[in-house]
Amino acid sequence: MGDISISNGNCMNGNGQRKSCWYEEEIEENLRWCFALNSILHTGATQFQDIQLLDTKPFGKALVIDGKLQSAEIDEFIYHESLVHPALLNHLNPKTIFIMGGGEGSTAREIVRHRTVEKVVMCDIDEEVVEFCKSFLVVNREAFCDPRLELIINDARAELERREQLYDVIIGDLADPIEGGPCYQLYTKSFYEFIVKPRLTQGGIFVTQAGPAGIFSHTEVFSCIYNTLKQVFKYVVPYSAHIPSYADTWGWVMASDSPFMSNADELDLRIKQRMKGENRYLDGKTFTSASTLSKAVRESLYSETHVYTEGNARFIYGHGTAYKHN
Amino acid sequence: MGDISISNGNCMNGNGQRKSCWYEEEIEENLRWCFALNSILHTGATQFQDIQLLDTKPFGKALVIDGKLQSAEIDEFIYHESLVHPALLNHLNPKTIFIMGGGEGSTAREIVRHRTVEKVVMCDIDEEVVEFCKSFLVVNREAFCDPRLELIINDARAELERREQLYDVIIGDLADPIEGGPCYQLYTKSFYEFIVKPRLTQGGIFVTQAGPAGIFSHTEVFSCIYNTLKQVFKYVVPYSAHIPSYADTWGWVMASDSPFMSNADELDLRIKQRMKGENRYLDGKTFTSASTLSKAVRESLYSETHVYTEGNARFIYGHGTAYKHN
Amino acid sequence: MGDISISNGNCMNGNGQRKSCWYEEEIEENLRWCFALNSILHTGATQFQDIQLLDTKPFGKALVIDGKLQSAEIDEFIYHESLVHPALLNHLNPKTIFIMGGGEGSTAREIVRHRTVEKVVMCDIDEEVVEFCKSFLVVNREAFCDPRLELIINDARAELERREQLYDVIIGDLADPIEGGPCYQLYTKSFYEFIVKPRLTQGGIFVTQAGPAGIFSHTEVFSCIYNTLKQVFKYVVPYSAHIPSYADTWGWVMASDSPFMSNADELDLRIKQRMKGENRYLDGKTFTSASTLSKAVRESLYSETHVYTEGNARFIYGHGTAYKHN
Amino acid sequence: MGDISISNGNCMNGNGQRKSCWYEEEIEENLRWCFALNSILHTGATQFQDIQLLDTKPFGKALVIDGKLQSAEIDEFIYHESLVHPALLNHLNPKTIFIMGGGEGSTAREIVRHRTVEKVVMCDIDEEVVEFCKSFLVVNREAFCDPRLELIINDARAELERREQLYDVIIGDLADPIEGGPCYQLYTKSFYEFIVKPRLTQGGIFVTQAGPAGIFSHTEVFSCIYNTLKQVFKYVVPYSAHIPSYADTWGWVMASDSPFMSNADELDLRIKQRMKGENRYLDGKTFTSASTLSKAVRESLYSETHVYTEGNARFIYGHGTAYKHN
Structure with a gap:
């Protein structure tokens, strides 16, 4: 000493x-x-x-x-504002929302900022993670107590199959679709076609996190998620944002059978009319920029041919090292 | 063994x-x-x-x-295409170009792809770095041999003061303006006003790399470079792109007393008409996205009040640890 | 999630x-x-x-x-058994001990295992470190409560100068004698000669940790501490042991004006007779091995000429990066 | 730039x-x-x-x-002097030496310093490693050219079985005996008993590197190699030394059916009489210290009961991550 x-x-x-x-x-x-x-x-x-x-x-x-x-803490708002608000703002009147995963609570927190929302179902498989986040993530505490939130501990696929309700927006806040990974089956064409789409109301929107979307990393899963959704929905919008703590640009894909609005001013207007509090990241111009992909990524997405199907997944259980963010 | x-x-x-x-x-x-x-x-x-x-x-x-x-190697094209092409493509007929720094050769390599260009002056202070890059960076070898390129070993400020020629585009490919750092004086209002601007032809454009431009890191120098240029030029366009190897989004600022074109299709047309080879990163839509900053960065740039001046620089010589990516 | x-x-x-x-x-x-x-x-x-x-x-x-x-936790016993027991066991009847530093409490813990000991003065300058260790180092809790222990918060040099008592063993459990470092003055020839030695009883022994003692690292301070003590005491014994968590061999030097016993069996006997509990590291053979230095270190110690003196210390205050273990 | x-x-x-x-x-x-x-x-x-x-x-x-x-480069002499010299110096007149492994050349380099040596067989399985070391390890170039050296590319076990010659000293310079690892079968009781021992001359000595020998790490393989050799040879001497670049103390075990000399002065004398050049690490006192293990390691070796046998090895082929130094 x-x-x-x-x-x-x-x-x-x-x-x-x-x-x-x-x-x-x-x-x-x-x-x-x-x-x-x-x-x-x-x-x-x-x-x-x-x-x-x-x-x-x-x-x-x-x-x-x-x-x-x-x-x-410092930049999760970029991920969660990007995941939630473009879909909810593009919808004319989103009242019912279903979150696949989302146990951290931040996705729910952003959703309940929308005054139109009457019901949020969050379905995560890991009760202990949810309890952990409830206890320690102070910033989401209020959301966890929101009376509009219904928390379900179950496999999201099983839960969607079981339920008869329809939702205005369904949000995928899940691990990446690594073949053989735990969430692969929640990214396949048949899942989107036969389980997600039938659970959407008329004009309903599906949005999912879509993995890394950097100039090189977008070929890992982003381009395939985009291409798979294109097989199922009429309108599909990929977008991305740099998240410093991930050391990469991240991607999301939004899909619907109704056309999306593309006007930045209209989006800003809806933020003002419908949302409590102010966004830190997302507004009309930000979304215009985020959904205008750079040449390399854009061309690569358009030329992607791979579609996630249960058939072509090899289901190598325990392929655990390949898990990515979220 | x-x-x-x-x-x-x-x-x-x-x-x-x-x-x-x-x-x-x-x-x-x-x-x-x-x-x-x-x-x-x-x-x-x-x-x-x-x-x-x-x-x-x-x-x-x-x-x-x-x-x-x-x-x-894998992503320098993002930096160099972003630094060079927006300025040259926005100019109606860029013939003469002056590069401050640029000894690596990649900036010159992108410039000589423009058929309009008749003369490129590259002025770097470190002859040995230039020789090193000439020898080892195979990808730039052709550019170093281009007959339009004039290579000068000198301090860029001294060289610009000394010269009487005017340039259609002046490009700053220098280390960040850290106070007391070697390049600070090449980012000040007085330098822009009394040395750069007088060396631009009518309709001339100045563009500079502008440091990290991430959602948090843009306040280091990007917002101040933008604000300083706004004091000197009528039209100032900040833009940014994520560069994987830098683990951050990077920024550039383009400035002129003539208005910039804002049409993505026109930019694509000029690429087709004027440039040899194909861009890997930049096209009209990419630039639209790159120059549409996210809410947080945009608001922060607009509210920036700091101006780089020789007066407010404290010139702490040897403040060497703070150097950032060039 | x-x-x-x-x-x-x-x-x-x-x-x-x-x-x-x-x-x-x-x-x-x-x-x-x-x-x-x-x-x-x-x-x-x-x-x-x-x-x-x-x-x-x-x-x-x-x-x-x-x-x-x-x-x-896992290997501090090597350091503390090596620091304390050779000196106490070589002394015929060690009753009073003075620790310079030692605020961690482990040195005191080893001392109070000796049944002959009646009084231990631990003098550390940093009260808060002592309190921290008292609170969190459970393994030393009993030692901190031992009625024979007197804890003094003071500079060790000042305290030794102030006191009139003599001690059978004085132990240096201090940071290395980096010139300009906080403890340099507690390793000088004049300190040993005029402050330490006069505070030793007849047959008294001084021992100090002596920094890294690896085949290369022993020249940093180990050989100089050895050589400095040789100027002041008749009998000086350097010894060393590999401490895994330090990623090096560590050194100690024991000094006295009375000759040391060199018989491993006698040392084992005294351990049995005088000490409570069993040593994990030190016994007679271990000390024989530890005090038989390898050729390279031995020759280097014998040819060392540097002596720590107040005169040759340059006292570059704030030479803080050079601090070593302990 | x-x-x-x-x-x-x-x-x-x-x-x-x-x-x-x-x-x-x-x-x-x-x-x-x-x-x-x-x-x-x-x-x-x-x-x-x-x-x-x-x-x-x-x-x-x-x-x-x-x-x-x-x-x-800086500390391989500790390993190689420790591996070679104790065995050769303990032998009365070592003329013929067999090295199992040793392709790096440093073991041969130390052996040919002994004037008594007339023949050295180095048997390594990997010809390309040997060629690599011949080309790049300048310090061993002379040894590779020594006319007494015979270089064989083969499995050491097969080579020893094939040969009829006897050797004064056999040296194991092999990877650790990880079960299922490539060298396990070169550390078993039956290998020592039926292949090594019959190839030793009267008074012959076997020595092997024996893995990490730190206060905690010695239980990995050092204690088992020691215990296995004790089943086969009358006299077995374990010893160890700290090697800075390994961040650990390393072990060797020497075994014979003839008793070893234990006098440091006699060892020093033989170094003087028989060896060219001067050792940097090993002399009589160094070996005394190295072969006097600390209490914890000594007791642990004596109480070791595991013996490497072909029967108890599970031969999990491809257990590659567990390989240790050498």
Whole structure:
């Protein structure tokens, strides 16, 4: 133990300690992304997943599931505003919403900001993750208590099959469609055609997170999700946004059999009329930009031929290392 | 030394070796970005800078100057197409171009693809970096030999002051305007007003790289460069693009006293008419998206009040750790 | 948030999460030592130092001060048994002990295991570190409550000067003698000659931790501490041991004006007669081995000519980055 | 590309670049050891293994096989002097030596320093590694050309079975006996009993590297190798040394049916009489210390009950991730 003289004390309170603990994520095998840590707030394991709540220096509190960053305090609003608002604002009067997954609570939080919404069903399979997030993600506490929210612990596919209600908007807030991964079957053509679409009201909209959408990474799943939805819906809009804590641009795809509005001003007007609070990320111009993909990504999406089907999935169970964000 | 039996040989040629060497960059004090390496191709030191050419697994060959990634083989086209083409395509007939910096050669490479161009002056202060890039960056070799290119080794400010010629487009391909940094004085209001603008022809356009432009990082220098140029030029267009190897969205600002064209189709037409080869990144729609900033960045740029002036720069010489991507 | 199907659940609870948080220490500028973390138990800052208690996977709970590992649960016994027992066992009847530093409490814990000991003075300058260790280092709790222990918060030099009592053993459990560092003056010839030696009883022994003692690292401070003590005491014994969590061999030097016993069996006998509990590391043979240095280190120590003196210390205050373990 | 003003140039040639490339080794799953790199000198793959020659800042040139450090320029002498000299010096007149493995050449280099030696057979299975080391490890070039050296490319077990000659010393310079690993069968009781021992001359000595021998790591293989050899030979001496680049203490075991000499002075005398050049690490006192194990390791070795036998090895082929140094 050091006996430290006063004269030097200040000099020792330097950077050393401040950078000694790190969270490290393998974005891919040859690429790592490392955040300095303030603390590891909570660690746990559910029946399905390992879960951690970290306090990171660059991105604030971060939820990590099975060693993959799910969302970071400082920029999860980009992901969740992008997932929720374009679909709800494009709908003329969204009253009933179904979330597949979404146990973190942030998707519900954004949904209940829409005054038109009367009912939100959140269906996540992992009760313990939901409880963990309820307890520790203070920012979503109010949403979890919103009387319009119905929380169901079940497999989202089974739940949608079981239910007879229709929804104005169905939102996919699930892990990526890795073949053999836990969520692959929630991204297939037959799932969209026979389970999702029949559960949408007239004019209903389906939107899903769609994995990395960077200039190189969009071919992993984004282009295939887009192409698969194109087989099922008349109108399909892919869009993307850079999320700093993911070290990548992220993608979403919105689909419907009714045409989408493309006017930035109209979108801004609806935000004003229908939403409580102010968006931090999304407005009309932002969505115009987000849904205008760069040349390389656009051309690649249009020329994508792969369609996710149950038939072509090889279902290599336990292909666990390939899981991506969300 | 191992004596290895044949039966197990194949199993040992696994991933171990493939991930054991890494390049690590501190994006900021609390954030690191790490690439697996194939090899360190060249290492050297010039009068001004340390320089390395690395062969990285995720991003191909990468030029690193003073421990900061400058450009990576796999995505430098995003940076250089964004820097060069919007300005040249917005100009009605760009014949003469002046590059401040640009010693890597990629900026010149993109410029000479424009058939209208008759003369390119590239003015970089570090002869050894230029020689290094000439020798090792095969992709730019042809550009370095283009008869329209005049290469000058000098301080860009001194060179512009010295010269009497006017240019249709002046391009800033320099390190960020860190106060006290080597390039600060090439980003000030007085430099733009009294040195750059007088060297532009009628209808001339100035464009500069403008540092990180992410949802958080744009306040470092992007918003100030934008605001400073707004004090000097009538029309100022900020735009941005995500560059994977930088782990961030990057920004550029284009300025002129003549209005810019805003039509994506017209831009596509000019690409077709005037440019040799095909762009990988930029086209009309891409630029529309790139120049439509997201809500947070847009509002922050419009409310920026700081102007870079020689007066308010404190010129803390040797403030070297703060250098960012060029 | 992932909606995870049961069939794959188990596969996801893999290694990902288990290796995502790390403690990283720069052993030297070009060498890093990284431990996977379970959690960051406590973080704090005192008037003098930053302090952390980490739960590491490879080494258990670890105390980190100013970004440097001080001691790890799993192997601190090697350091503390080596620091305390050779001196106390070589003394014929050690009753009074003075610890310079030692605020962690482990040195006191080992001392009070000796039945001969009647009085232990622990003098550490940093009250908050002592309080932190009292609260969190459960293994030392009993020692902190031992009625023979007198805890003083003061500079060790000032305290020794102030006191008139003599001690049978004086123990230096301080940071390394980096020139300009906080503890340099507690390693000088004049300190040993005029302050330490006069406070030793007849037959008294002084022992100090002496920094890294590896085949290369022993020249940093180990050989100089040895040589400095040789100027002041008749008998000086350097010894070393590999401490896994330090990623190095560590050194101690024991000095006296009375000759040391060199018989391993006699040392084992005294352990049996005088000490409560069993040592995990030290016995007669272990000390024989530890005090028989390898050829390279032995020759280097014998040819060392540098002596720490107040005169030759340049006292570059704030030379903080060079601090080593302890 | 930066245009750098002269006034700040020097400040940029800082530490940034110097620490940006790293070699990283997983000592164990939760422990990493990272060296800054100057360059990656050579990379290759043989039929059996991947191989790299790195220029590291802390440890000089380093040979890495399948992602594991084999030997580093700066401290390989500790490993190779410890492997070779105790056995050869304990033998009264070692003339013929057989090396199992050893393709790096350093073991042969140390052997040919002994004037008594007339014949050295080096039997390594991987011809390409041997060729790589011949070409790139300048320090061993002379040994590879020594007329007393016979180089055989074969499995060491097959070669020993095939040969009828006897050897004064047989040296195991092989990968650790991981069950199912390539070298397991070269560490079993039956191999020692029926293949090695019959190939030793009267008074012959067998010595083998024996894996990590740290206070915790010695239970991995060191204690079992010791215990297995005790079943076969009358006299067995385990010893160890800290090797900085391995971040651990390493072990060797020497075995014979004739008693070993235990006098440090006699060992020093034989070094003087029989060896060319001077040892950097090993002398009589060093070996006394190295072969006097610390309490914890000593007791653990004596109480070890596991014996490597072909019967109890499960031969999980391809258990490749567990390979350790050498």
